[in-house]
Each structure stands twice: as C-alpha cells, then as structure tokens.
Amino acid sequence: MRSAPGAMALMAVAGLSGCSGALSTLDPAGPAAQSIAMVWWWMLGIATLVLAGVLILAGLAFRRRDGQRLSRRGAWRMIVLGGVVLPTGAIVALLTYGLPAGQSMRVAGTDAYVVNVRAHQWWWEVSYPDGDQAPLSSASEIHIPAGRPVTLNITTADVIHSFWIPRLGGKIDAIPGRTNSLHLQADVPGQYAGVCAEFCGAQHARMRVSVIAHAPQELARQRDQLAQAHPAQARLMQNADFARQCLACHALDPRQSAGSAPQAGPNLAGLPQRATLGSGLLPNTPENLNMWLREHQRLKPGNLMPHSELSPAQWDALTALLGERHD
Numbered sequence: 546m547r548s549a550p551g552a553m554a555l556m557a558v559a560g561l562s563g564c565s566g567a568l569s570t571l572d573p574a575g576p577a578a579q580s581i582a583m584v585w586w587w588m589l590g591i592a593t594l595v596l597a598g599v600l601i602l603a604g605l606a607f608r609r610r611d612g613q614r615l616s617r618r619g620a621w622r623m624i625v626l627g628g629v630v631l632p633t634g635a636i637v638a639l640l641t642y643g644l645p646a647g648q649s650m651r652v653a654g655t656d657a658y659v660v661n662v663r664a665h666q667w668w669w670e671v672s673y674p675d676g677d678q679a680p681l682s683s684a685s686e687i688h689i690p691a692g693r694p695v696t697l698n699i700t701t702a703d704v705i706h707s708f709w710i711p712r713l714g715g716k717i718d719a720i721p722g723r724t725n726s727l728h729l730q731a732d733v734p735g736q737y738a739g740v741c742a743e744f745c746g747a748q749h750a751r752m753r754v755s756v757i758a759h760a761p762q763e764l765a766r767q768r769d770q771l772a773q774a775h776p777a778q779a780r781l782m783q784n785a786d787f788a789r790q791c792l793a794c795h796a797l798d799p800r801q802s803a804g805s806a807p808q809a810g811p812n813l814a815g816l817p818q819r820a821t822l823g824s825g826l827l828p829n830t831p832e833n834l835n836m837w838l839r840e841h842q843r844l845k846p847g848n849l850m851p852h853s854e855l856s857p858a859q860w861d862a863l864t865a866l867l868g869e870r871h872d
C-alpha cells in the first residue's frame with residue numbers, strides 16, 4: 546500500500562499529459578478558451594471534493610458497529626446537507642462562474658475582425674467582408690489577425706453542424722435559417738485546429754476546419770493573395786473537362802460566393818494556397834490532388850461531387866492546372 550500515492554501521482558501525470566494537443570480545451574490560446582478551461586478546472590476541483598466527502602462518509606458507515614444507527618435528527622441533517630445544500634450550492638457556484646464566461650463569447654469586441662462561415666456537408670465555406678467590394682470567398686481555413694477580437698458569423702447551407710475550435714473557444718451550432726455569432730481571439734500567431742462537433746451525416750468526422758492567426762502584415766499579404774483569381778483561371782476556363790465537370794459548382798473568382806445552393810462546392814481561387822484538400826483530409830500536394838480528383842468518393846464517400854470518368858492524361862492535365870501556384 547505504500548506505493549499507492551506514487552501510483553496515483555503517476556496516473557494523474559499520465560491523465561494530465563492528455564491535456565495538451567491540437568484539439569484540447571485544456572490548452573487555451575485565447576481569453577474565451579481560457580475562461581472555459583477555468584470552469585473545467587473548478588468543476589474538476591469541486592467534483593473531487595464531493596467524491597472525497599462521499600468516500601469518507603462511506604468509510605465511516607462501514608466502521609460503525611452493528612445496531613448503532615444514526616439518530617432521526619442526524620439522518621435529517623444528512624439529507625438536508627447532502628441532498629439540498631450541497632447540490633444547490635454547487636449549481637449556484639457553477640452558474641455564477643459559468644454564465645458570465647459563456648456570455649463573454651456572445652459580446653463583440655469593438656474593433657472585431659469579421660469572418661462569415663457557412664457549413665456545408667462536409668466542408669466549411671469562409672468569406673471575408675471587404676468594404677464596398679464583394680466578400681472574399683474561400684474554404685476550410687480561416688485566416689484571422691492574432692491578438693485582436695474576431696467575430697465569426699456562423700450559419701449552414703443544409704443540416705445542423707457545430708463549429709468548434711477547442712483551443713480558442715466554445716462550440717456554436719450552425720443552424721439552418723439562422724446566424725449565430727461567436728467571439729474569439731487568438732493571443733499569438735499560430736494554427737488552431739477545429740472540427741464539426743455535431744453529427745451531420747456520414748462524413749461528419751471528416752469535416753475539419755483550421756484557424757490560422759497572423760501578425761498584421763502577414764494577414765494583409767494573405768488577403769492580397771486570396772483576392773487574386775486562380776493563377777490558371779484562363780486556361781481552366783478553356784479546359785473542356787473543367788467546364789463540363791467542375792464549373793457548375795465551383796467558382797474560380799474569389800469574389801463569387803458558393804451561396805446557399807445545396808450543390809455549391811468550395812471556391813477554387815485560393816486552392817493553391819490551402820494546406821489541405823477535402824476539408825482537412827489530405828495534405829495539399831500534387832499527388833494528393835490527383836488522387837482526390839479521381840477517388841474522392843472512396844476517400845470521402847457520399848460527398849456531393851459526382852464521380853467522373855476521365856483518362857489518366859485528362860486527370861493529369863486538370864491536376865496541373867488546379868494545383869498551379871502563384872509565383
């Protein structure tokens with residue numbers, strides 16, 4: 546029994562080592578996530594105290610001798626303290642702490658950077674308002690300024706989804722016909738992983754999103770690049786396979802919204818700059834792009850892009866054009 550405290554310490558260390566990681570709420574990278582993590586630690590602390598109290602009482606009960614019963618008054622005291630005072634106190638304390646933390650994510654910062662997000666089965670459409678011009682449209686990656694509040698206006702083109710970047714803040718549902726706002730901030734530049742957190746169909750688990758926070762100059766450079774049309778736009782428009790297979794659902798102009806049409810596909814203008822294909826499924830390399838075009842129904846079954854039969858040479862030509870990068 547002497548090693549019991551050591552074993553418990555080891556288990557605690559092993560358990561807490563799972564607290565870091567790309568999708569951990571216990572590794573907060575901004576104020577909203579920080580307050581959520583604090584609520585979690587308070588709940589853990591109070592739950593541990595309650596558990597310890599129950600175990601001590603159970604231990605005392607086993608030590609009682611036969612026939613020694615609690616007095617009627619003592620029994621009532623136990624019921625009132627354990628059944629009324631303790632749960633009421635715990636709930637009041639939790640709400641007092643938790644409600645303001647939740648509310649702080651619903652109130653916009655004064656100079657918030659605005660991003661509109663629309664969920665689709667199974668990818669995220671991202672658009673950046675741009676003054677008098679049409680918004681800049683992209684997919685699956687959200688570029689934001691670091692150290693500045695960000696307002697995300699979230700909706701959906703089809704079923705209910707849930708937007709969640711664990712290291713930056715809480716989840717919020719994407720609900721048909723409604724726009725929900727979420728206010729976040731990433732304190733330092735970096736990449737923050739996210740997922741869809743509400744079951745939304747067969748490929749729910751392959752509906753990733755990532756937030757990339759930049760220093761101001763880097764964000765401006767990123768936006769300038771996003772504002773450019775796809776580098777091979779003219780040649781893609783002349784490619785008969787692209788015109789026949791892709792153009793009905795995918796735009797090459799970054800200022801063209803995917804819109805709320807159910808069959809809308811991601812805007813392809815920013816495709817060469819994106820880190821992944823298929824909403825976080827594969828790294829964006831020429832080999833993977835070729836594989837994705839040919840075998841996307843095997844890689845992400847049930848996605849809305851129809852399967853096409855083309856010759857290897859035709860696929861290679863499309864891959865080369867779509868994967869072309871800005872200089």
Ligand code: CUA
Binds near residue numbers: 705743750
């Ligand atoms: Cu979208 Cu789950």
